Amino acid sequence: MYKETIKIIKRNLTFKELPKDIQKGWIDSMATDMIQSFDEGVHNKKSATIDAKQYYLDWNSDRKYVLFHSSFHGIQAEEQDRFDN
Numbered sequence: 001m002y003k004e005t006i007k008i009i010k011r012n013l014t015f016k017e018l019p020k021d022i023q024k025g026w027i028d029s030m031a032t033d034m035i036q037s038f039d040e041g042v043h044n045k046k047s048a049t050i051d052a053k054q055y056y057l058d059w060n061s062d063r064k065y066v067l068f069h070s071s072f073h074g075i076q077a078e079e080q081d082r083f084d085n
Helices: 020-037 045-059 080-084
Strands: 006-013 065-070 074-079
Touching: 020 045, 020 074, 065 080, 074 080
Parallel strands: none
Antiparallel strands: 006 065, 065 074
């Protein structure tokens, strides 16, 4: 049995400061969730991606993130509040 080790790379990052692949993953994931959550026809992939990007870059621009390395999952990011709890 191995225990996960976490090494913090940087704290208090804005979403724009996270690595591009992590940003894209979060935006794509939220867009997929939006398509599944709303009634059919409300969103397509393009409109959902635009709204998801706006959510992270504009509406929640004051949120802070932690970038860290997990021995199980590699480089990850988490919202500062969630990471600290």
